[in-house]
Amino acid sequence: MGLLFPLVPDGFLERVSWLESKHRPLKIHGRDRANAKYAYRKAVKRGWLNPACPTQSSHRGASTRGSMGLIAAYHMRYLFTCAPYWLLDFQIVSYYVAAKKVTRRCKHWIRTGHAEQCWPGRLRRVWAGYHKPGAGVIHRYYGAHRMNRLREQRERSRLTVSEVATLTGYSQSAITKYENGDLQLSDERAKILASVYKVETH
Secondary structure (H helix, E strand, C coil), X not given: CCCXXXXXXXXXXXXXXXXXXXCCCCCECHHHHHHHHHHHXXXXXXXXXXXXXXXXXXXXXXXXXXXXXXXXXXXXXXXXXXXXXXXXXXXXHHHXXXXXXXXXXXXXXXXXXXXXXXXXXXXXXXXHHHCCCCCCEECCCCCCCCCCHHHHHHHHCCXXXXXXXXXXXXXXXXXXXXXXXXXCCCHHHHHHHHHHHCCEEC
């Protein structure tokens, strides 16, 4: 894959595969099966699927599948016309599609060193593993995996989410989303949190 997609950082695909499936050759992910109809309608509306194709005429199987945890309805566009959903069940195909997606969608962010910006939610936290800050530093792009730098700094400061919300004027849900990587933290807010935790910004 490195020869085909040189922009993809070494080890990134393996980290996503471990996060999504523990490297197991999964088929349809049970937890996301219910989202198939929504994903299918959205993909058809945006022209990513062709409902005239027998292999793409139904929402069945269009949800998250494969070792890379890709939503089939959204990723058939990276393969050939009328590609069947089950192709993503093959690890090599799933890796290929993920690499192609990274190269197309994240080219700018990779070159500027902030690749995590083009990935939502949990995958953004995977990217953060490539930008680990030193001790005593708040990192704008969250920490790797489950325990991230923002939560670590709050706990080191012996503050609760409620106390941080009071000190900063942000809602408790916003603080939690920042810590989970579900909400992007601006430079300005990073500086405010840094002042509360009495650390430097990075």
